[in-house]
Amino acid sequence: MKLAIMINEGVYQHQSTDSAYQFVKAAIEKGHEVPRIFFYHDGVYNASSLTDPPKDDRNIVMRWAKLAHEHNIDMVVCVAAALRRGIKDENLAEGFRISGLGQLVEAGIQADRLVVFGD
Amino acid sequence: MGEEMTESTGGIDFEDEDASGVIKKFMFVNRKAPYGTIYALESLEVVLISAAFDQDVSLIFMDDGVYQIVKGQHTKAIDVKNFSPTYRALEGYDIEKLYVEKESLDQRGLTEDDLLVDVQVMSSAEIAKIMAEQDVVISF
Amino acid sequence: MLHIVNKSPFENRTLDSCLRVAINEPGAALLLIEDAVYAASKSGTFESAMKDALGKVKVYALWPDIEARGMQDRVIEGIKMVDYGGFVDLVAEHSNCQSWL
Numbered sequence: 001m002k003l004a005i006m007i008n009e010g011v012y013q014h015q016s017t018d019s020a021y022q023f024v025k026a027a028i029e030k031g032h033e034v035p036r037i038f039f040y041h042d043g044v045y046n047a048s049s050l051t052d053p054p055k056d057d058r059n060i061v062m063r064w065a066k067l068a069h070e071h072n073i074d075m076v077v078c079v080a081a082a083l084r085r086g087i088k089d090e091n092l093a094e095g096f097r098i099s100g101l102g103q104l105v106e107a108g109i110q111a112d113r114l115v116v117f118g119d
Numbered sequence: 120m121g122e123e124m125t126e127s128t129g130g131i132d133f134e135d136e137d138a139s140g141v142i143k144k145f146m147f148v149n150r151k152a153p154y155g156t157i158y159a160l161e162s163l164e165v166v167l168i169s170a171a172f173d174q175d176v177s178l179i180f181m182d183d184g185v186y187q188i189v190k191g192q193h194t195k196a197i198d199v200k201n202f203s204p205t206y207r208a209l210e211g212y213d214i215e216k217l218y219v220e221k222e223s224l225d226q227r228g229l230t231e232d233d234l235l236v237d238v239q240v241m242s243s244a245e246i247a248k249i250m251a252e253q254d255v256v257i258s259f
Numbered sequence: 260m261l262h263i264v265n266k267s268p269f270e271n272r273t274l275d276s277c278l279r280v281a282i283n284e285p286g287a288a289l290l291l292i293e294d295a296v297y298a299a300s301k302s303g304t305f306e307s308a309m310k311d312a313l314g315k316v317k318v319y320a321l322w323p324d325i326e327a328r329g330m331q332d333r334v335i336e337g338i339k340m341v342d343y344g345g346f347v348d349l350v351a352e353h354s355n356c357q358s359w360l
Contacts, residue, residue: 001351006257008360015293016265022323026343032351041161081161108255109141109172113350116257116358117146119265148357150276157310158360222279247283251260256357 003027005037006104008118010045010052011060012021017046020117021063028071036074037064038104039096040089041118044082047075047096065095076103144175146250148258149184153202154194159187160202162259167205170212176211177216177253180238181223181248184259188219190235208238220246260283261353262316265293265360268305277359278308282315290341290349291320297346299325300333313337321346 005024009016024034052060056071068075075096077087082098092098108114147166153159169176180188194201217238224230224240231240250256262281266273274295281287289312291298298305299320312318324341325331341349350356
């Protein structure tokens with residue numbers, strides 16, 4: 001089954017992005033496909049290359065990049081939401097791309113389910 | 120909100136073969152008040168973009184989401200854009216299924232007359248039925 | 260429909276709103292994740308509401324979130340535990356899902 005994901009909150013402040021990560025990992029382990037993750041609202045902060053957590057904590061940004069690379073997940077950051085919050089190509093972490101909200105609607109059309117994580 | 124709309128449409132892939140022709144039921148569930156947080160405004164941006172994909176779109180306003188469409192919003196003094204007139208423009212995008220949960224209105228002492236756009240007021244039970252029929256439900 | 264709630268019922272009314280709608284739908288399921296797992300705990304003021312809900316919808320709670328919050332021994336009987344794999348299965352088994360954010 002194709003499961004598309006939408007993430008609406010940023011890193012560390014809320015558990016939503018951690019829940020999404022565990023969900024995506026479990027979905028892939030079960031043989032499902034996760035074609036796209038769309039980052040919206042404060043979720044765009046998941047894509048900031050300036051994120052620098054303490055060494056003994058999980059690195060949420062790099063964790064996404066690794067998972068996306070290994071499983072060919074298209075990670076899209078909403079352009080309007082990103083520009084509002086200071087996420088641009090200059091500080092976009094590896095594995096993410098900036099595009100329009102149309103990519104979210106398209107994911108909803110093409111996937112079998114769209115699962116939303118947020119606050 | 121014209122400027123943001125142009126910007127957000129940048130990524131729409133009109134030529135995608137898979138996406139064309141498929142019509143799914145998209146429902147946007149608005150449960151948050153405007154201005155206090157940005158969810159209502161950014162939800163509206165998704166709704167407008169979805170119209171470009173010719174999908175079967177409906178909106179539900181429940182809980183504090185009903186405050187998004189209450190009449191008489193004046194935001195000059197807080198220096199935030201009043202986006203409430205945009206709800207009246209949805210009809211022009213062929214988004215005509217606007218539902219409001221009656222229980223949410225009652226709880227807040229509001230009636231249909233207090234709303235700035237034509238809506239269908241429904242009970243929780245009727246809303247449950249419509250929700251269950253959807254393909255994609257995004258709650259903001 | 261699979262209804263997903265992530266807010267504690269003690270500080271937020273999302274679960275009330277979700278249940279108000281979901282109990283009308285035959286075949287509805289509710290999954291409690293993140294802070295919503297506190298709704299699954301025994302002896303609190305939310306227990307009776309949860310027990311009422313159990314008669315009308317299937318209720319699941321995410322075990323990793325229960326464990327993380329030290330709620331292991333307090334779960335109301337009848338609420339089924341799932342791990343992240345079970346969460347994925349619930350999404351796949353139901354024709355649609357909604358996260359009540």
